[in-house]
Amino acid sequence: MDQSEIDALLAGGGKPPKKPKAAAKAPVAEPMPAASAASVQAEPHKDGSGHVISELDTVTSVTERESNKVMDQLDQISQLVARQQQLVTDMMRHEGAQSPGAQKAIHEVMSASKEIQDKVFEAMDLMQFQDITRQKLERIVHHLRQIHDYIVDLLGTGLKSDQERPSISHTIAQTGTTPDENKAHADAVIEAFKSQKKG
Amino acid sequence: MKILIVDDSSTMRRIIINTLSRIGYTDVVEGENGKSGLEKLGQGGVEMIITDWNMPEMDGLEFVKTVRGQNAAIPILMVTTNAAKEDIVEALQAGVNNYVVKPFTPETLKEKIESLLG
Numbered sequence: 001m002d003q004s005e006i007d008a009l010l011a012g013g014g015k016p017p018k019k020p021k022a023a024a025k026a027p028v029a030e031p032m033p034a035a036s037a038a039s040v041q042a043e044p045h046k047d048g049s050g051h052v053i054s055e056l057d058t059v060t061s062v063t064e065r066e067s068n069k070v071m072d073q074l075d076q077i078s079q080l081v082a083r084q085q086q087l088v089t090d091m092m093r094h095e096g097a098q099s100p101g102a103q104k105a106i107h108e109v110m111s112a113s114k115e116i117q118d119k120v121f122e123a124m125d126l127m128q129f130q131d132i133t134r135q136k137l138e139r140i141v142h143h144l145r146q147i148h149d150y151i152v153d154l155l156g157t158g159l160k161s162d163q164e165r166p167s168i169s170h171t172i173a174q175t176g177t178t179p180d181e182n183k184a185h186a187d188a189v190i191e192a193f194k195s196q197k198k199g
Numbered sequence: 200m201k202i203l204i205v206d207d208s209s210t211m212r213r214i215i216i217n218t219l220s221r222i223g224y225t226d227v228v229e230g231e232n233g234k235s236g237l238e239k240l241g242q243g244g245v246e247m248i249i250t251d252w253n254m255p256e257m258d259g260l261e262f263v264k265t266v267r268g269q270n271a272a273i274p275i276l277m278v279t280t281n282a283a284k285e286d287i288v289e290a291l292q293a294g295v296n297n298y299v300v301k302p303f304t305p306e307t308l309k310e311k312i313e314s315l316l317g
Binding site: 064067068071121124125127128129130131132134135138178179180181182183185186189190193 | 206208209210211213214217218221253280282284287288291292297298299300301302303304305307
């Protein structure tokens with residue numbers, strides 16, 4: 001949805017476009033239903049496509065496990081930094097640390113320590129990429145299977161219309177990778193929904 | 200305040216828990232899909248729900264609809280990669296109070312939680 005559509009939604013008080021029921025089942029621009037997500041991972045296809053799916057499932061499982069290891073390391077760094085901050089705070093109370101030079105040095109250590117802590121939190125937040133990549137892969141598998149089924153069907157029953165052809169580009173493109181890149185869009189839809197409900 | 204986090208990604212649950220702890224919410228329970236989310240909710244004490252949409256067994260939308268059948272008041276925040284307008288509207292119609300699209304910043308999560316609790 002572009003800005004003009006958001007504006008129209010906000011200004012017009014018109015009903016947000018409802019998903020046509022037929023389209024809801026169509027492969028175009030649809031998030032993968034959970035049931036499909038489960039079946040993508042669970043059902044091996046007789047033709048061997050289940051192998052690819054299983055491989056992808058393994059890849060996502062491994063990246064999730066490894067991501068958790070990175071998170072463990074970041075947690076440990078965070079705890080060490082917190083411990084360091086506590087030690088420096090204790091040090092500040094000592095008589096020998098009351099000179100201006102010592103106080104300045106202590107403040108610099110505390111400031112650097114806070115910066116490390118912030119960077120650790122930032123790195124933790126960046127680990128969202130793992131879940132996002134996993135979901136992208138699941139969608140690709142879902143659409144690959146649809147393309148596979150379509151081709152099998154096509155060879156059996158003749159050519160289908162363009163509309164029935166699976167399209168993955170829209171759904172994949174919708175999944176962002178930059179933090180909050182969809183925030184304004186989502187907020188605009190929420191506001192439009194709420195004002196329409198009030199009206 | 201006890202917050203229920205429902206997401207099939209353990210990495211994502213940790214990220215949300217970390218963000219929550221930074222803004223002062225440390226009492227959390229976790230569910231890895233809608234079904235286990237309902238179980239945790241049934242154990243009582245949950246005052247707010249943060250849920251993903253795409254999950255196996257029971258997805259976030261079905262989970263929200265089930266929760267709303269039993270509890271109309273509990274604040275629900277959906278955190279998902281689904282960014283299409285139709286999806287956001289569908290979630291709101293199901294009973295979600297607010298919506299965050301992944302990837303998010305901690306500031307956004309904080310803002311949404313505070314607006315729900317405020």
